[in-house]
Amino acid sequence: MLNLSVLLEDSASRFGTRPAFSSGSTDFTFHQVNVMANQLANALKKLGIREGEKVAMTCPNCIWFPVIYYAVLKTGAVMVPLNILLKSDEIKYHLQDSQAAFYFCFEGTPEMPVGKLGWNAFDEVPGCRDFVLIGANKPAGERSYTLAELMAGEDEDFDSCVTDAEDTAVIIYTSGTTGKPKGAELTHINLYCNAVLSAELFSLSQTDVQLIVLPLFHVFGMTVLMNAGLYRAAHGILLPRFDAKDVIENINKHQVSIFAGVPTMYWVMASYIHPEITDQQVGNALRICISGGASLPLAVLEGFEQRFSVQVQEGYGMSEGSPVVTFNDPKIGRKPGSIGTPVWGVCVKIIDQEGQEVANGEKGELIYKGHNVMKGYFRRPDETREVLRNGWLHSGDIAIKDSDGFYFIVDRLKDMIIRGGMNIYPREVEEVMMKHPAVSLAAVVGVPDDKLGEEVKAFIVLKENQQVAEREIIDWCRAMLASYKCPRYVEFRAVLPLTATGKLLKKELKNNL
Incomplete structure (x- = not known):
């Protein structure tokens, strides 16, 4: 028996007076967060929530995310966090697909009216019984509440539901880069094991301060920062959106020791100069930086580390893997550009198209099995069977393993370009272009070609005050790559x-050619 809410409850019982989260200008102790979650759990019970029912939530990184998340888990229901940037039709799809019975939605702002979009979607989904606005101005409707009125006067104690370790705790929707998003069912034991091993990998302790700017609706921020932080009673600083200036100021103000981000965050920070805070001040505060979500270009990693004198530890994960699959574990060793070695309890191998394991140094699809593998895609047995075979999850990522057992992502199988029968991996081309002194960021996609099937096109962001011709970029690539891999078009x-x-939206680049 296991309920993931034990992460919060245990820290509240042992370290109740310590700060769990800082949201805006307010600190919240572990005891306070647990009490608020208990009050909301009691309110949900009065509304008739049942074990196993789905509860959707659209909420930025603020104190209400962990409160709602753990309140739902305490009742034995299933949490369905949604991307805060979704529009009404997209929200409607997720509410219907997940069979959500309740929907918590952030009010937003006039410029970003999240609450209005959420209500419009909710109003078209009869099976979703109640709408709870995280804000003050609830819409007129019999089934709507504000979070404050729902929690008012509720008991501060709650006896959490006893759930089985294999029960679904959270449904995380994949990004939907191909087709409609699918909901990966992650169990209590999936998420518990991944939180514990994350805490071990980062040597997380009560003295650590984590900057949580990764969106908590994404499994990376949810597991690696929120859940792992609660497990080890670390202090989390919640930021609702990424801004290099805000990030650097919060690192300095709170003496943040752990920062986790995606490659584009490191790319921005490596070139941002704060007018008052020095690189040394930032580096002195940070103990470790973590990168995931996509492959980190070596040029970005080296630029960041040189500036701030702190190592970036790269790992690999997927929503379907809870998410961590491999990591550059400091206890084992680190190879820049590598995604590291398999984490505790997870087996990884590289296979060819026939399903046979390939030799070291050869390219193939990365597959894995272990405690982190999802139960399946919610209500999608065919897609589940396609990706889960004999207990092994087929990632769709092309990788190699070196003789030391370190893994390197080559590219997404779906992103691979086939030019005249020759396979081209965009990341290899992007890495070469990123070495050009004028190039700040690069993305490579395949474009239709009548003769060869596909051609290579590069989209490039130049560094400030830099100019370069298309021909120069192509010639730069030709000096380091086989000619068939080089871009024919540069934009x-x-x-x-x-x-x-x-993450880079290559699908959008392709759709707007």
Whole structure:
């Protein structure tokens, strides 16, 4: 028997007076967070929530995210966190697909009216019984409440539901880069084991301060920062959005020792100069930096480390893997550019198209099995069977393993470009272009070609005050790559499209050719 809410409850019982989270200008102790979660759990019980029912939530990184998250788990229901950037039709899809019975939605601002979008979606989903606004101005409707009125006067104690370790705790929706998003069912034991091993990997302790700017609706921030932080009673600083200036100021103000981010965050921070806070001040506070969510270009890693004199430890994970699969464990060793070695309890191998394991140094699909593997895609047995075979989860990522047992991601199988029958991995080309002194960021995609099937196109963001011709970029690549891998087209852009979690949206680049 295991309920993931034990992470919060245990720290509240042992370290109740210590700060659990700082949200805005307010500190919240472990005891306070647990009490608020208990009050909300009692309110949900009065509304008739049942074990196993789905509760969706659209909420930025603020104190209400962990409160709602753990309140739902305490009742034995299933948490369904949603991307805060979704529009009404997308929210409607997620509410219907997850069969959500309740929906918590942040009010937002006039510029970003999240609450209005959420209510419009909720109002078109009859199976979703109650709407709870995280804010003051609830919409007129019989089934709507504000979070404050729902919690008012509720008992501060709650006897958490006894759930089985294999029960679904959270449904995380994949990004939907191909087709409709799918909900990965993660169990209590999936998420518990991943939180514990994350805490071990980072040597997390009560003295650590974590900056939580990764969105908590994404499994990376949820597990590696929120859940692991509660497990070890660390202090989390909640930031609702990434801004290099805010990040650096919070690192300095709170003496943040752990920062976790996606590659684009490191890319921005490596070039941002704060007018008052020195690189040394930032580096003196940080103990470890963690990168995940996408492959970190070696040029970005080296630039960040040189500036702040702190190591960036890269790992690899997926929503379907709770998420951590491999990591550059300091106890084992580190190889820049590598995603490290398998974490505790997880087996990894590289296979060819026939399912046979390949030799070291050869490219193939990365597959894995262990306690981190999801139960399956919610209500999608065919897609589950396709990706989960004999207990092994097929990642769709192309990787190699070296003779020391370290893994390196080559590219996404779906992103691979086939030019005249030759396989081209975009990341290899991007890494070469990122070494050019004028290039700040690069993305490579395949574009249709009548003769060869696909051609290679590069989208490039230049460094400030830099100019370079398309021909120069192509010649730069030709000096270091086989000619068939080199881009035939180069387009310069001021910015590249990113997801809410900071991943490059190559699908959008392709759709707007």
